[in-house]
Amino acid sequence: MVKSELEKLGLHFTNIDLGVIEIKETISKEQKQKLKSNLAVSGLELLDDHKSILVDKIKNVIIEMVHYSDELPKVNYSDYISEKLGYDYTYLSNLFSEVKGITIQHFIINHKIERAKELILYDELNLTEISYRLHYSSVAHLSNQFKKVTGQSPTFYKKIGKKRKSNLENL
Known part of the structure; x- marks a missing residue:
């Protein structure tokens, strides 16, 4: 599910592990917001602060x-x-x-x-x-x-x- 959402946004990742995604490129605010809302639809949450x-x-x-x-x-x-x-x-x-x-x-x-x-x-x-x-x-x-x-x-x-x-x- 997460892979699919990343691919839709054209984001490349090096690693997807339980609760952690490593993205190769810098993610824009728009991409981050879109990813956040798309994940929320599936009951997932994007945590981006330490x-x-x-x-x-x-x-x-x-x-x-x-x-x-x-x-x-x-x-x-x-x-x-x-x-x-x-x-x-x-x-x-x-x-x-x-x-x-x-x-x-x-x-x-x-x-x-x-x-x-x-x-x-x-x-x-x-x-x-x-x-x-x-x-x-x-x-x-x-x-x-x-x-x-x-x-x-x-x-x-x-x-x-x-x-x-x-x-x-x-x-």
Whole structure:
């Protein structure tokens, strides 16, 4: 899709990677605007300022770490994110808060709770295993954070999920 839009505008690229395009020539304001609007039609967004790109990279590292890795990093999150992106964590943290309006820590917690919800509903792991997999120090720590974010205990969330599932099956 992105290739096609670049070709329509007569732009030549050296590399198209997830979230990054390297264009050979200098792109005019008109070409940039046209590319931006054409990508928007398909639900894609053109990020062209350094801050937005870096914040997007931070989000991607966290999402990959929490949702797509079976084992969270052995080092703390700040070191992991800093290593992955090659920037000082304080800089990344300040930038993220400035652009997103929440801290990296809150973003991580929100994603860990979303992942916990998925794992609870899959019903393949117990809470002890889920808390271990998501790097919580204990089930109590997971439960407290879960309740703070969702307003429900993990056990109650599981009951409601099972009820919804059985209601759907009875339709």
